[in-house]
Amino acid sequence: MRTKTSVTYKNEILEKYKREKGGEMNCYLQEPTRKQIKEACLWLLNRRKEKYDESILNRFFQFEEGENKAYAIERVHGDKFKPIINFLTGETKSTTPANLELIAWLIDFKPRPLSIYLKSNTENEITLPESFQKTENAYYLKNENQVVDIIPETKVIEKTDKSITIISQINPTLRITTIVSL
Incomplete structure (x- = not known):
């Protein structure tokens, strides 16, 4: 975050x-x-x-x-x-x-x-249970080899000639906004 x-x-x-x-x-x-x-x-x-x-x-x-x-x-x-x-x-x-x-x-x-x-910086951090193990790009349940999807809903909310603003919503309380300069 x-x-x-x-x-x-x-x-x-x-x-x-x-x-x-x-x-x-x-x-x-x-x-x-x-x-x-x-x-x-x-x-x-x-x-x-x-x-x-x-x-x-x-x-x-x-x-x-x-x-x-x-x-x-x-x-x-x-x-x-x-x-x-x-x-x-x-x-x-x-x-x-x-x-x-x-x-x-x-x-x-x-x-x-x-x-x-x-x-409120630390209040919205996601804490996964100990049964989850992070690998390179995904989370797995320990002892079960089962992939857990944590792919946020993402949409472009503003696009100009100079930048694109993208918002990713992981859950109802956590949104991440990214601004990319072109």
């Missing part, structure tokens, strides 16, 4: 956005505008409240102590959302960490934030 980094976090968030066009929030995020992102934030404000979501919102919106958050979001100038739109539409290849965390919150990317994502 490859090591999770801030780059893989960014890529997986963008991949989920492209695949689901915002998921539950696709009516706001399929073709995002500044106003739609603001409306999505307002709609989710009291609905999506996982452990670190408040800190994600505080980091992006920089709420004052005791401030009405809905009112504060309504007052935010639309230009604050422009870098998010540029990132989601591919006009830019990177964005600030605060913007990336807000996108993760909007599309319900998990695990979030980055610090939790990085800690």
Whole structure:
């Protein structure tokens, strides 16, 4: 399993956005505008409240102590959302960490934030029972000479003139994304 980094976090968030066009929030995020992102934030404000979501919102919106958050979001100038739109539409290849965390919150990317994502490095590793023995390209059951297929489902999710992005899914919780430069 490859090591999770801030780059893989960014890529997986963008991949989920492209695949689901915002998921539950696709009516706001399929073709995002500044106003739609603001409306999505307002709609989710009291609905999506996982452990670190408040800190994600505080980091992006920089709420004052005791401030009405809905009112504060309504007052935010639309230009604050422009870098998010540029990132989601591919006009830019990177964005600030605060913007990336807000996108993760909007599309319900998990695990979030980055610090939790990085800690999940070892949680999804596959551990085979001792009855399995690895040889060059396959796994065999010990004492039975029986091949066990561990061939992941693989599909091309994006193809450009310069690269191909391939995703392999070994099981429902483990996906591996590979980007090949042409």
